[in-house]
Amino acid sequence: MSIGEQFGRLKESATDLGYRAGWAGVRHAPDGLARAAFDRIGGYAGRRHGGPEQLRRNLARVVGTTREQVPDDLVADAMRSYARYWYEAFRLPAQDLAETAATVDVPAPDRARLDAALSRGKGVILSLPHTGNWDMAGVWLVQNRASFATVAERLRPESLFNRFVEYRESLGFEIFPLSGGEQPPFGQLAARLREGKIVCLLGERDLARHGVPVTFFGEKTRMPAGSARLAIETGAALLPVHHWFTDAPGSMIGCGEEIDVSVGVEAATQALADAFAANIAAHPADWHMLQPLWESDWTDRQRARIVGDA
Numbered sequence: 001m002s003i004g005e006q007f008g009r010l011k012e013s014a015t016d017l018g019y020r021a022g023w024a025g026v027r028h029a030p031d032g033l034a035r036a037a038f039d040r041i042g043g044y045a046g047r048r049h050g051g052p053e054q055l056r057r058n059l060a061r062v063v064g065t066t067r068e069q070v071p072d073d074l075v076a077d078a079m080r081s082y083a084r085y086w087y088e089a090f091r092l093p094a095q096d097l098a099e100t101a102a103t104v105d106v107p108a109p110d111r112a113r114l115d116a117a118l119s120r121g122k123g124v125i126l127s128l129p130h131t132g133n134w135d136m137a138g139v140w141l142v143q144n145r146a147s148f149a150t151v152a153e154r155l156r157p158e159s160l161f162n163r164f165v166e167y168r169e170s171l172g173f174e175i176f177p178l179s180g181g182e183q184p185p186f187g188q189l190a191a192r193l194r195e196g197k198i199v200c201l202l203g204e205r206d207l208a209r210h211g212v213p214v215t216f217f218g219e220k221t222r223m224p225a226g227s228a229r230l231a232i233e234t235g236a237a238l239l240p241v242h243h244w245f246t247d248a249p250g251s252m253i254g255c256g257e258e259i260d261v262s263v264g265v266e267a268a269t270q271a272l273a274d275a276f277a278a279n280i281a282a283h284p285a286d287w288h289m290l291q292p293l294w295e296s297d298w299t300d301r302q303r304a305r306i307v308g309d310a
Contacts, residue, residue: 062284063281074284088135097142104136104250105252106140110253117237118196118198124237126255132245146197150176203223206224216276227272256279
């Protein structure tokens with residue numbers, strides 16, 4: 001085994017240990033003290049050296065300015081929001097999920113929109129970006145409507161992937177691996193939709209050959225095609241969803257108008273991107289996108305892979 005491989009395995013083991021410590025420790029800590037500690041850590045990370053560079057570049061697109069003109073307070077708030085996501089994720093397995101779901105508010109028109117789609121009996125696809133705490137949104141859905149199926153990206157080491165799967169299954173989610181499973185998840189998700197069930201998918205980043213080119217905040221990127229393709233193939237309703245934080249421990253879910261998929265995969269995915277953009281612009285601090293997203297930010301390696309796969 002090379003030194004590089006040894007270092008990689010050591011890094012994976014350390015990552016797994018860190019997550020294990022988070023789930024083991026945070027759930028037993030006093031809520032007020034632990035929440036305040038994560039808030040301070042997030043604020044510090046957001047202000048140290050101007051905060052994460054890629055986050056600042058991403059937020060510049062959202063607020064329509066240069067990276068230098070992005071308010072420092074917005075970057076700090078974004079990192080506090082990201083820290084809150086991890087705090088809640090580590091704490092969720094030990095909480096009363098019914099009580100936790102009660103902290104989430106869904107406006108009556110949005111509930112009615114979801115229920116109308118469900119009443120058609122053809123299944124519903126809820127597509128959302130990486131905002132707020134998508135696991136908390138899932139808890140509300142399980143406790144107030146029904147369980148749902150989703151996919152999990154395979155992580156390394158395998159023990160960490162298994163830990164995340166167990167965590168989300170403990171919340172009532174049905175998890176299919178994005179890769180490496182007994183069969184590709186598309187068919188399994190389609191089967192659930194044909195049973196009239198719910199599928200939830202994160203939907204604003206797919207830097208691979210299957211990604212659909214879209215314009216997002218005025219620049220080119222790619223987003224997953226799966227939501228639109230599933231809706232077209234099964235007849236399920238496709239609804240854009242957004243989760244954002246209010247005063248702790250509260251949060252909100254917005255459920256948008258159904259996306260018209262009769263226009264095809266590309267146009268439907270663009271319509272989904274437009275819905276995401278409107279919601280992210282309304283709550284920019286709760287968008288947890290710390291990785292390159294737009295074409296102009298892709299690394300040479302990403303660009304070569306995407307162009308080569310096209």
